[in-house]
Amino acid sequence: MTAGRIISLFFFGALFIGLFSGSGCANIVPPSGGPRDSLPPVAVASSPKDSGTFVKEQKITIVFDEFVELKNANEKIIISPYPVKEPVYEYKLRTVTVRLKDSLLPNTTYNINFGDAIVDLNEGNVLKNFEFSFSTGASIDSNSLSGKIILAETGETDSTMFALLYKKQEDSTVSKEKPMYVARVDAQGNFRFSNLPAGQFYVYALKEEDGDKRYSSPLEQFAFLDSAVTIGATTAPVQLYAFAAEKQKPKMQSTAVDKAKGLIGNANVAAGAFDFLDTFTIAFPKPVRTLDVSKIKLVQDSVQTISNLTIKNDSVRKQIQIINNWKPGSKYQLFLDKGYAADTSGLAVLKVDTLAFRVKAEKEYGSLRIRFTGIDTGSHPVLLFYNNKDLVGGYPFNGKEFYRKLFKPGNYKIAILYDVNNNGVWDAGDYFAKPKRQPELVQPINKDVLVKENWDNELVIDAAASGTATRKQ
Known part of the structure; x- marks a missing residue:
């Protein structure tokens, strides 16, 4: 072995020992190469x-x-x-x-x-x-079609939906065949088809779970235009309103029942106070089959027994309703004798119960007056109030002014339901009906409504500034 070779080995050996001596191991630090790469691939x-x-x-x-x-x-x-x-x-x-x-x-x-x-x-x-x-031909098609998809029942958008184009018009096509063109929907509900050929197309929108892009269930959000769109060099944007023809039924949750305690109901009394703008109810886990109204007694201010009390069994909502001309600010006692109710499984109330509560005074409410502009008064507008996205009330009005002398205090979101058939509820569309039926529209209003207790609350709202709910095609 040559002297140079020996010196070289000694040098690298010393370097190796130096790296791993001292603290026991070396700290390997990656070289700093400047700022982090933030650019996408090209x-x-x-x-x-x-x-x-x-x-x-x-x-x-x-x-x-x-x-x-x-x-x-x-x-x-x-x-x-x-x-x-x-x-x-x-x-x-x-x-x-x-x-x-x-x-x-x-x-x-x-x-x-x-x-x-x-x-x-x-x-x-x-x-x-x-x-x-x-x-595959001699030129690239350069036509496009853009549009927007809105959920008819809420006025909101859903970025998980897809816009679809078909050449065929038959009703069954959207259920049996895949679309010819598909476009993704963004968070604002917008979509855009590009590289389209000229010609007539039928436009749909769909949110489905199985990924086959076919309208296969009335539970799926779906939208359609009433007529074909002609694609050309300049094609106007389209707007679709999505709906679920049927709603998912809530799953029945089985709950363990203590038969020794018997049937137990829950009254809609919060912190010992009843909101007399509501209907007094006692709710049960199951519908009530038998109701003995002779075992229910209501006493006002500890002395006056209410003789003209109306009691109803609402089996659909699984509750009984107690209807009375409530006196604001008064105190009441509700006496419930054992056996006054039994549900559809045969479980009965086994204990006597007394519920003491007061009815809220008028000063615990506020008056509310809203003056509107820009509302389609010919489509039977209904003013909807939401609290934490829960619908808490719906009020038909003339489209120009809404007024209530007494309104429950709170901070509300509002929307306008255009109740075209004037039945008081939102109606979904029906693509397979003869003729086809578009859904009724709900227009959210981008302004909070704050109702203060014992206060005259007034505001003016331009509904047109929140976006119109008219159909554009």
Whole structure:
């Protein structure tokens, strides 16, 4: 071994010992290379080329300027025309590959919208709404259609819905066949189709759980336009109102019943006070089958027994209602003898009970007057009040002024229901009816209503400033 070789070995050996001596191990610190990369990947090449024509291959390869990966590709990538067979998505190093399983249609422009599926491998920077297009014919279709989807019952939007385009008009098409074009909906309810051919299309919107883009259940949010839209160089935006034709029935929760305690009801009395604007109720876990009103007695101010008391059994709401001409500020005692009620399972009230409460005084309420402009008075407006997103009241009014001498204090959100058929409730649409029926519309008002106790509360609201609820097509 030469002297140089011996010196070299000694040097590297000393260096190795020095690195791992002292504190017992070395602290390995990555080199600082400047600020963090915050830029998304950039496409630098592709096969076929973007916006290429006369394309025949079913494999699309896109190369980026850095290492990338695909996240939830099957959920986030939308290909139009919408494929019958699920494409295959792959990524490796700087390359993303899309393999189409369907045969390519002649003289057709294809659009691949990657959504936010493409991210760089190191920092996770998202390439948002990257689109790639090509044509099997001599030109690229450049027409577009934009629009907005609103939930008819609330006036809100839902970014999990999709806009759909069909060529066929038959009612069963949306249930049996996949759409020709699909567009994603953003948080504001907006959507946009690009690279469309000229011609007539039927526009729908859908929120479905199984991912097949077919309207298969009346529980699904669905929307439709009454007539076809002609796509051309300049096509006006469209607006759709989504509805669920049927509502999900709440699941019955089984609760353990202590038969030794018997049937127990709950009155709508809070902190010993009853809100006389409500109906006095006693609620039960199950509907009441038998009710003995002779075992129910109401006494006012400890001396006066109410003789003209009206008691009703509401089996739908699983409650009994006690209707009385309540005197504000007075005290009451409700005497409930054992056996006054029994439910549909045969469980009966086993104990005598007495409920003492007072009726709120008028000064514990406030008056409320709201003057409106910009309301469609011909569509039977109903003013809806919400507290923490719960509907707490609905009041038909003339569309110009709402007034209540007594109103429960609180901070409310409000909306206008346009009750076209004047039945007092919101009605869903029906796509399969003859003729088809659009849903009734609810217009949220972007202004809080604060009702103060023992106060004359007044405000003016321009409903048009909150957005109109008219149908645009």
